[in-house]
Amino acid sequence: MRDVLTKSMARNIFYGGSxxxxxxxxxLSIHSHRYIVTTSTNAETLTESVxxxxxxxxxxxxxxxxxxxxxxxxxxxxxxxxxxxxxxxDDPDDAFDALKGWMEAQPSGIEGRxxxxxxxxxxxxxxxxxxxLLWTGTxxxxxxxxxxxG
Numbered sequence: 001m002r003d004v005l006t007k008s009m010a011r012n013i014f015y016g017g018s019x020x021x022x023x024x025x026x027x028l029s030i031h032s033h034r035y036i037v038t039t040s041t042n043a044e045t046l047t048e049s050v051x052x053x054x055x056x057x058x059x060x061x062x063x064x065x066x067x068x069x070x071x072x073x074x075x076x077x078x079x080x081x082x083x084x085x086x087x088x089x090d091d092p093d094d095a096f097d098a099l100k101g102w103m104e105a106q107p108s109g110i111e112g113r114x115x116x117x118x119x120x121x122x123x124x125x126x127x128x129x130x131x132x133l134l135w136t137g138t139x140x141x142x143x144x145x146x147x148x149x150g
Contacts, residue, residue, distance in 0.1 A: 039140060040139060040140040040141070040142070041139060041140075042135070042138050042139060045135060046135070047131065049127065049128045049132075050128075050131050050132050050135045052125075052128035052131075052132075053128035053129040053130070053131050053132025053133070053135075054132050056121070056125050056128055056129050056132070057129065057132060062079075065114075065116070066078070066079045067079070067080075068080045068136060069136065069139065069144060070141075070144050070145065075114065076114070076116065077149070078145050078149075079133060079136075080136045080137065080139070080141065080144075080145070081136075081137050081141075081145065081148070082133055082137075083095050083098075083130075083133050083134050083137045084137045084148075085149070086098050089134060089137050092127075092130065092131060092134060095130040095131075096126060096130045098130075099126060099129060099130040100123070100126050100130075103118065103121060103126065106118045
């Protein structure tokens, strides 16, 4: 082996290493995309109501306080598995009733506790939001959240 690293050798190492790691990055990106599409997301169960619930989640800026599947603020509870925690993950009507009761009770007025605003959602919006939260409970989150309470 030579004791001196020439400019052309350094250039070849740089370009060769860069191409190698770019290829690895592209391969891992493709693998991640295929995994998300085929394994973890239940795309076949997406309905217009679920999509509408997602839009309500975004429009009301729920993510400013809550986290969903680990994304968002940690000001308020994780809601990706809220329907499972409430025990209503099998029946959309029970999920709607549970969410409606919770939302209508807000703000709770408990002293010393941050208050969730009452967004005055219509029954249609409440149904869509409950469908969205039911759907998020079916996603394969690979063990997230680490505890049942989020």
